[in-house]
C-alpha cells in the first residue's frame with residue numbers, strides 16, 4: 018500500500034514537473050532527496066513535523082487494513098484465529114501505536130516550539146512518511162539504548178580506536194566532522210573523547226529527534242522514554258513478547274555544547290572551519306584563516322551520495338592537508354538510478370586516490386598501527402536482534418590521509 022501511494026505520488030510529481038518546464042530534472046531529484054530549499058522538500062522540517070504528528074493516524078490506517086484482511090477469513094478460521102489470540106494481538110498493536118505516538122507527537126510539539134515558522138503553518142492531517150518515522154524509532158534503539166550497545170560497539174569501535182591514537186592533550190584543538198550523523202551517537206562518543214566535534218545532518222526526521230534528545234526540556238533523565246519499535250512488522254518474530262517489547266532510551270543524556278555541535282543542512286554546502294588570527298600574526302593574515310578539519314568520519318554515508326565524486330572531493334577540500342578521513346560502510350547506492358554513479362569498492366578507492374588521498378593498510382603498508390588497517394567489518398544496521406532473520410553487511414573500513 019505504502020509503495021503504491023509512493024509510486025502514485027512520484028507519477029503525480031512527474032506530471033506536475035512536465036507541466037512546469039522551468040523545473041529541471043535536477044530539481045526533481047532535489048525535491049525527492051530533500052536537498053531542495055523549498056519548504057516542501059522530502060526531508061524538510063515541515064514534512065518531518067507533519068509525519069511525526071500523523072504517525073498515529075497513518076499507523077491506525079494500516080491496522081484497519083490488517084483487521085479488514087483478518088475479517089475476510091471464513092467463520093471457522095476466524096474462530097481459530099480468535100483462539101490463537103489474533104484479534105487481541107491487533108488490539109495490542111493499536112494500544113502500542115498510541116504509546117509510540119506520545120513520543121512522535123512530543124517531537125512534533127517540540128519542533129513547533131523550536132521553529133516559530135511551524136506554528137502558523139497548516140499541518141497536513143494526512144500527509145507524511147510513516148516509514149521514516151519508524152526508521153527514526155529504530156535509530157533511537159541503535160544509537161541510544163542498551164539494546165543497541167552491541168551493534169554500536171561493532172561499528173563505532175574501529176573508528177574510536179583510530180581517534181584514541183591521538184594524545185589526550187592534543188584533542189581539544191582538533192576538529193572532527195561527522196556528515197550524515199543521523200541520531201548523533203557517534204558524534205557524542207567522539208566529543209566525549211575530547212575532540213571538538215561537529216555533527217552534520219540533512220534530514221529533519223533525524224535532527225528533530227536528536228534535538229528532542231539533547232534538549233533539557235524534552236529529555237531530562239536517562240531512560241525517560243519508552244518506545245515499541247518492532248510492532249509494525251509482524252514478520253520474523255519468534256513470539257509476541259519479542260514483537261511487543263518496549264525499549265527505554267536514552268541510555269545516556271547527550272547535550273550540545275562542551276565540544277559537540279550540530280549543523281543542519283547539506284554536507285556539500287559546508288565550508289571549512291576558520292580560525293581568528295593570532296595576536297602578532299603578520300598583517301596579511303588579519304582575516305580569519307580556513308584551517309580545515311583534522312578528521313572527517315563517514316559512517317554508512319558515502320553511498321547515500323547522488324554524486325560520490327562530489328562527496329569525496331568535498332571531504333578532501335574540508336580536511337586540512339595531512340588530515341584524516343575515516344570511513345565505515347557498505348556501498349548501497351540510492352536506488353532507482355537516482356545516484357549518478359554507482360561504483361564498486363575498487364572504483365571508490367581509485368577515485369579517492371585520484372582526488373588526493375592515501376589509503377592506509379594497502380600495498381603491504383607495514384608501518385601503520387593495526388587499528389589503521391583497511392578491513393571488512395561484518396555488521397548489521399538498526400537490526401532487531403531477536404528477529405528470525407538477519408541482514409548482514411560486509412562493510413568496508415578504511416583510514417585515508419589527505420596528501421600534503
Ligand SMILES: C[S@@+](CC[C@H](N)C(=O)[O-])C[C@H]1O[C@@H](n2cnc3c(N)ncnc32)[C@H](O)[C@@H]1O
Nearest residue numbers: 197198199218219220282283284285316317321
Ligand atoms: C544511512 S544514514 C546513516 C546515519 C548515521 N551515520 C548512522 O550510521 O546511523 C545516512 C544519513 O546521511 C544523511 N545524509 C544524506 N545525504 C546528506 C547530505 N548531503 N548532507 C548531510 N546529511 C546527509 C541522511 O539523511 C541519513 O541520515
